[in-house]
Amino acid sequence: MNNRRRMMGVVTSNKMTKTVVVEIQRTFRHPLYRKVVHLSKRVKAHDELGCQIGDQVQIVESRPISRDKRWVVETILKREIRTADIGVADLAAEPALAEEATTEPPTEGQP
Numbered sequence: 001m002n003n004r005r006r007m008m009g010v011v012t013s014n015k016m017t018k019t020v021v022v023e024i025q026r027t028f029r030h031p032l033y034r035k036v037v038h039l040s041k042r043v044k045a046h047d048e049l050g051c052q053i054g055d056q057v058q059i060v061e062s063r064p065i066s067r068d069k070r071w072v073v074e075t076i077l078k079r080e081i082r083t084a085d086i087g088v089a090d091l092a093a094e095p096a097l098a099e100e101a102t103t104e105p106p107t108e109g110q111p
Contacts, residue, residue: 005061008077011051012042019069020047022059045071054080 009022026039045059046069056078059071 006058006074007071008056008058009043011053011055011057014047014051014053016044018047020045020051020057020073022057022071022073043071044068045073047073049073049076051076052080052082054082056080 007024009024011020012023013021021042022045024041024043026041028037028039029035030037043059045057046062046065051057051073055076057076058074060074061070062072064070065072
């Protein structure tokens with residue numbers, strides 16, 4: 001294995017072509033004041049793997065690819081699985097869900 005720097009981070013944007021923005025979180029204790037410090041840094045990385053927002057990735061430093069890109073996505077460590085929320089359009093498409101959403105259970109004491 002080579003001696004290039006490798007870091008783990010979370011993809012925060014994938015709107016560019018073959019480029020993702022990765023946010024790297026770093027937590028350490030301040031050497032003098034002993035307080036826990038949380039730092040985050042956002043870097044642009046070259047993406048040939050097709051990362052999605054929320055994926056946890058490992059990036060490796062590389063030669064300069066463009067003005068801002070100095071990193072390449074090496075592996076996707078964990079995929080983010082996004083679930084769709086049930087909205088009004090989904091209720092119109094599914095009549096059974098619409099009936100469940102509109103009918104309220106009868107309350108005691110009201111006619």
